[in-house]
Amino acid sequence: MLTTHHLHHLHHHRGSTAVELDKITNLNTLIVEINSHVALFRDMLIHVGQAKDCPELREKIRKLRRTCVEAFKHTAQILMPQVKSAMADGILTDNPHLVLLFYMAQLFLRELVKSYRLIQVVPMDMSGYYENRAGPSNLGNVISQILLCKQITPDFNEEELCSITKDSQDIAVLLSEMQEYMPQHEAYLERNAALDTTGPWQAKRRQINICKNMSLLCCVSRPNYL
Structure with missing residues (x-):
């Protein structure tokens, strides 16, 4: 995160405009919100799986997960062009927003994998919660019921697993893009002891970790309630 001193230095030594400073302030806000x-x-x-677990909690988790994914995407869309532009101009700077976003995305991806496994182990009966829920997402089921002349009950748990898989893939793509611009000393600090080498952890090793997380997830259909 950029401090007031950094902003002052940026303004006087890099000729930053008011618009650029506003962008930095906006990124600060977005990073804090994502955290x-x-x-x-x-x-x-x-x-x-605890006493507070209920259909309402599962729905809150689903909505918050989607909020997190969209926040990561939105922030990356703002940040990455700036990082790439700086690199293209030969400016090799330690971008704190990039580092923070990368680490938070790593953490979130692990939480996605955990949520996937929790749903597998502790599924929740959501039939009563969703049976009276109307909306555009139910149109496909209504048409299918008319054509097949039978009731179709969406499987919340299966659809949630598919949705988590899709979100995990999106976050993995962001991580792969960001890791190319991560400072080398940060790459060295985050290195796993099991992958210890004599130099900084290479991008390919990070990709291995990301792929390992993704290999834990599987999906057979796209969720119909997103």
């Missing part, structure tokens, strides 16, 4: 969302998502998962 809060990811922490809340992790806290909610703690209650899965």
Whole structure:
């Protein structure tokens, strides 16, 4: 996160405009929001299978997960063009927003994998919660019921597993893009002891970790309620 000193230095030594400073302030806000969302998502998962677990909690978890994914995408869309532009101009700078976003995305991806496994182990009966829920997402089921002349009940747990898989793939793509621009000393600090080498952890090793997380997930259909 950029401090007031950094902003002052940036303004006077890099000729930053008011628009650029506004962008930095906006990124600060987005990073703080994502950090809060990811922490809340992790806290909610703690209650899965516990006394507070209920259909309402599962729905809150689903909505917060989607909020987190969209927040990561939105922030990356703002940040990455700036990072790439700086690199293209030969400016090799330690971008704190990039580092923070990368680490939070790593953490969130692990929480997604955990949420996937929790749903597998502790599924929730959501039939009563969704049976009276109307909306555009139910149109496909209504048409199918008319054509097949039978009631179709969406499987919330299966659709949630598919949705988590899709979200995990999206986050993995963002991680793969960001890791190419991560400072080398940050790459060295985050290195896993089991992958210890004599130099900084290479991008390919990070990709191996991301792929390992993704290999834990599988999907056979796209969710129809997103």
